[in-house]
Amino acid sequence: MRQSDLRIGDLARHxxxxxxxxxxxxxxxxxxxxxxxxxGQRHYRPSHVExxxxxxxxxxxGFSQDNVRMLLTQADQSDASCEDVARLxxxxxxxxxxxxxxxQALEMSLEDMIHACRGGRIQNCRIIEALAANE
Amino acid sequence: MRQSDLRIGDLARHxxxxxxxxxxxxxxxxxxxxxxxxxGQRHYRPSHVExxxxxxxxxxxGFSQDNVRMLLTQADQSDASCEDVARLxxxxxxxxxxxxxxxQALEMSLEDMIHACRGGRIQNCRIIEALAANE
DNA sequence: CTAAGTCCTCGAGCTACTAGAGCTTCAAGC
DNA sequence: GCTTGAAGCTCTAGTAGCTCGAGGACTTAG
Numbered sequence: 001m002r003q004s005d006l007r008i009g010d011l012a013r014h015x016x017x018x019x020x021x022x023x024x025x026x027x028x029x030x031x032x033x034x035x036x037x038x039x040g041q042r043h044y045r046p047s048h049v050e051x052x053x054x055x056x057x058x059x060x061x062g063f064s065q066d067n068v069r070m071l072l073t074q075a076d077q078s079d080a081s082c083e084d085v086a087r088l089x090x091x092x093x094x095x096x097x098x099x100x101x102x103x104q105a106l107e108m109s110l111e112d113m114i115h116a117c118r119g120g121r122i123q124n125c126r127i128i129e130a131l132a133a134n135e
Numbered sequence: 136m137r138q139s140d141l142r143i144g145d146l147a148r149h150x151x152x153x154x155x156x157x158x159x160x161x162x163x164x165x166x167x168x169x170x171x172x173x174x175g176q177r178h179y180r181p182s183h184v185e186x187x188x189x190x191x192x193x194x195x196x197g198f199s200q201d202n203v204r205m206l207l208t209q210a211d212q213s214d215a216s217c218e219d220v221a222r223l224x225x226x227x228x229x230x231x232x233x234x235x236x237x238x239q240a241l242e243m244s245l246e247d248m249i250h251a252c253r254g255g256r257i258q259n260c261r262i263i264e265a266l267a268a269n270e
Numbered sequence: 271c272t273a274a275g276t277c278c279t280c281g282a283g284c285t286a287c288t289a290g291a292g293c294t295t296c297a298a299g300c
Numbered sequence: 301g302c303t304t305g306a307a308g309c310t311c312t313a314g315t316a317g318c319t320c321g322a323g324g325a326c327t328t329a330g
Contacts, residue, residue: 007296009307019308020288028286039295041308050267057266062241065286075263082260086252089262093245096238103235106197110228117221125217127224128210131192132185142327144276154277155319163317174326176277200317 005035005043015052022052030055030068063092140170140178150187157187165190165203198227 012019025031026042031052034042054075058068067088074085116126147154160166161177166187169177189210193203202223209220251261 007308018288021286023309024287037295037308039308040310041295053269054267057268059286061244061266071263071266074257075267078256078258080257082252082255082257082262085257085260085262086249086254089245089249089252093242093249096242096245100235100238100242103231103238107228107231107235109196110224110231114221114224114228117217117224119221120217121213122209122215122217122220123213125220127217127220128206131196131206132189132210133192134188142276153319156317158278159318172326174277175279176326194317 002045004046006049008034008042008044011044011049011052014049015056017052017056025052025055028065030065030072061092062096063088067092137180139181141184143169143177143179146179146184146187149184150191152187152191160187160190163200165200165207196227197231198223202227 006014008019008022011017011022015022017025022031023042026033031048034044034048037043051072054072055068058071063071070088071085074080074082113127113130116130118126122128141149143154143157146152146157150157152160157166158177161168166183169179169183171177186207189207190203193206198206205223206220209215209217248262248265251265253261257263
């Protein structure tokens with residue numbers, strides 16, 4: 001274990017990623033396997049910090065694990081064109097926009113339902129009616 | 136099996152809910168258990184169609200299974216006040232709005248990243264840079 | 271009676287973690 | 301050197317809400 005190495009808890013504090021999640025990322029191959037102490041405890045190099053932050057940012061932006069994997073692979077090929085990266089990002093943006101549209105529609109429906117409700121009994125409740133409607 | 140009863144496939148076609156999903160709703164108690172033929176095949180009454188449509192609408196509006204369960208319970212109490220229903224709907228609307236806000240922020244971040252990218256190599260890629268950034 | 275279509279159960283798989291049980295290792299203080 | 305408490309380890313299972321597949325049984329038209 002070198003001076004600059006971190007134990008899993010330190011890495012967690014440095015990055016804001018939970019200990020269990022870090023182990024999980026190792027298991028699924030997002031984060032390269034850490035070195036081990038004689039007792040079996042993981043120790044991480046500074047490169048792990050960078051990589052984990054990269055992963056964290058990707059996840060915060062909503063990229064799936066598979067996409068993160070691709071982005072990591074790309075990030076390692078410094079000579080390659082960044083075409084694929086841009087495409088991935090654009091596709092993801094498209095997906096986000098679709099979700100936004102869907103959510104907005106949903107927001108409106110809910111608003112309508114709620115505004116229609118004037119209190120009272122279930123049997124006259126507009127919300128229940130709306131949910132039960134055949135169309 | 137009465138004239139008006141439906142087999143699971145018919146119910147699926149009538150409601151647009153998949154066969155496996157209908158069975159699943161039965162298993163988890165959202166949809167009351169169907170009657171069975173001598174050979175063990177389910178047959179559904181018209182009331183099942185109504186209930187399933189109700190569930191479908193709820194799910195389309197993004198209510199969780201637990202919330203759907205509550206809404207169903209309420210819907211059955213025609214004399215009860217619709218207060219709880221309205222509260223549930225409002226809470227859900229709030230949750231939807233929060234998601235919307237988060238997604239919009241995400242959309243902007245992605246847009247910024249994508250606009251910053253001018254093509255070229257990974258080593259100069261602004262997207263990768265943004266993802267790798269320490270802050 | 272047969273064949274095609276539909277249905278049955280049971281178990282596993284999906285995403286991306288998260289929590290807990292039961293045990294071991296590490297490091298600081300005495 | 302010893303103790304002790306924090307932190308680490310592995311493994312299993314659980315979360316939400318379905319979805320799919322295997323292997324077999326039922327149903328119904330011809």
